[in-house]
Amino acid sequence: MKYADVILPLALPRNYTYAVPPEMEATIQPGSRVAVQLGKQKKYAGIVKSIHEQAPSAYKTKPIMDLLDKEPVVYPTQLAFWEWIAQYYMCNEGDVLNAALPAHLKLSSETILLYNDAFGDDFSSLDDYEYLLAEALLLRKELRIGEVQLILDRSDVYSVIKQLIEKKVCLVYEELKEVYKEKKENYILLNPAYEGDEALAPLFDELSRAPKQMELLLAYLHLLKTQGEVLQTELLKKSGASAAQLKGLVEKQILRVDKRTVDRIPMGKVETNMNFDLSPAQEKALAEVKASIAQKQVTLLHGVTSSGKTQIYVKLMEEALQSGKQVLYLLPEIALTAQIIRRLQKHFGGQIGIYHSRFSNNERVEIWNKVKNGEIRIVLGARSSLLLPFRDLGLIILDEEHDASFKQQEPAPRYHARDAAIYYASLFGAKVLMGSATPALESYYNAKQGKYGLVELQERFGGIAMPEIEIVDLKKELALKEVIHNFTSVLRQQIQRSLDMKKQVILFQNRRGYAPFLLCTTCGWIPNCKQCDVSLTYHKHQDKLSCHYCGTRYPYIYTCAACGSQTLLPKNFGTEKIEEDLQEMFPTARIARMDMDAIRNKDSHNKMIQLLEQQEIDILVGTQMVVKGLDFANVNLVGIISADSLLSYPDFRVNERAFQLMEQVSGRSGRRDGQGKVVIQASNTRHPILHFVTEHNYKAMYENEITEREQFGYPPFFRLVKVTLKHKKQQTVEQAAMILANWLRPHLGAQLVGPAAPLVGKVRDFYLQEMLIKLPRDSKRITQVKNLMKELFSQLLIEKQFRSVIIVPDVDCVQ
DNA sequence: AGCACGCCGACT
């Protein structure tokens, strides 16, 4: 008898073992998607991790119900990768499956209630609830659990349903149905009997009394001649004919409708255009990268902004393709713009697949399958495309490798695509090339240590100068009363100058909304979120107060809840306020705002970029979003409204992050002519980071920071695991954290920091406690401590008072 | 993630 260990799309601590029915033995494989039952009736699609002959002794197995596909949906490589992610990032394989598999390949059954017609309609034996449900069911014939909850207006509906089943009023079944649907399109074919002009001639006579059909036929013949194949939708649209007229021609057997399965992700021609030349600096860097790749698994390309890293990637991608391997090009979701897509498509045509959150679930399934069967040679995608089922990966490119969005925050698996990519690549024997103008300290350290290869490209493409940076003293200007609406005279003049020159301006402010909080000027009260310990941000556009931690929105309030006076004022400023002030100061300028709120609907990000390209926007105000990937020739001024807020986060990475941000956003200025200017407004103009930014001196920043990291035991010298505990009661979570820390401390000593409440101590009505565990870079020790942690977590959860404490480990946490 | 079971507060 064979058994299969099955990964289910649930947060289960281990995989479940099912019996393989004899008839399935020949076809089932690791990676196969199977339908299994879990519990009394629920069915799920799970993935077979392994097949073996060890009968479990502790429980009796259920059989696998169904093999869902002809082919496995992942290769053993992916199963190995999932196992590593689960182990390294301290989560379940089910979590990984959930993140990896497209939604439409993940199935779970739905309970459906059916009316038992044999029961008749005598409801006299039923109580009120039963009567209500029975009547609804008689009317609707079938109901889902959610509908029953609405009808009965209560969440616990199972007791009522159970009664109705017992009384034989209803039947219940579990439906596990495929959700992925192939896309079908109707092609119109000409009856072969009418092929050729001679055969067609009698048709025109025949149709002389149906002029509309004649018209349609002529339109069809025209399309057939020009395009070879004719789609029904296109024919009707172009000819203006109705479906009825088409039906007429079909009934006369002149035309035929052929329903075909079509690709949602059509692959274009496999062609490669390398019609560009590298600069001598790029050539040199390319040669060095190649030499490095030959020796090391991972190479870091440190190239200043606008140095032409993408062209180097393109050359390397071409080489990988030529050796028959697949390529993965990862970049931050926000940098995955139409611009870069077009650019790569120009070079690689139809071999590229794009993968990001904008695709529909059906499209994702098709991309998944095309990556698996090798039709897609290159994937250009954000973090989650690392989890695609590559068949033979040769190269992973990680652009903007310093970017924090490569780390998944919520939910598990909280993986870092940079680190996970290195492991994934190793499974294929593939190479990894990471690129950035401002590498993560960890990466640069690894490169300097010789663990990674290091290639430096210090010259902007075309020998263009780096932008000139001016630090403006906010305090001094404030004293001189020169600051209007957070804009110093220097920044205002520079903006005016750019506008006069018909150039474009990018302004950076790291908070969205209008004001981060409201303040009662009479008593000092600040409106907070009901569920979170945080002030509400004022969004003027929506006229709402909104919590940036839980997303709850509240109507704007005018009256102070503490003293009753109507003296609430917006305090501090976000992008909306900047936008408004700009409009006031530069009334004729065309101003746009780019932040999470502004690009909420689907295509607005790309549209805004297009407007910028076409110079329909003069000034762009934005958050982090304006920092990445934007490449506009006409921008000659970048303004950072407040460097102070960037430099004052309570995070050991503040300086690194602030430098990266300012250097990257600076890089948007003067990308073609080298006449770029950057104005940074700051109160503390002496901050060392500002000087490093002024000099574009990454290495000085690195040297400065790395010493501190070593001294205080932070990455790259130590790995960090952040453990967050959550509970509805503050006292419970504090006690739990204290107890857990006391258990851990003997093993860790000073390598345990905390526990303490985070800055925002309550989110969504859960009180939080955090502790930080610092682990030396020694994989044995790391595994040992992780195992200890897991053990202590379960020990804590055994105690009845702490059962409902939620423990969230975050390995290699960022911030 | 469901779903069953059991304990406890609040309405008839």
Added chain:
DNA sequence: GTCGGCGTGCTC
């Protein structure tokens, strides 16, 4: 008293 919410445990 019972109804219904919610916390807790279990699913191969």
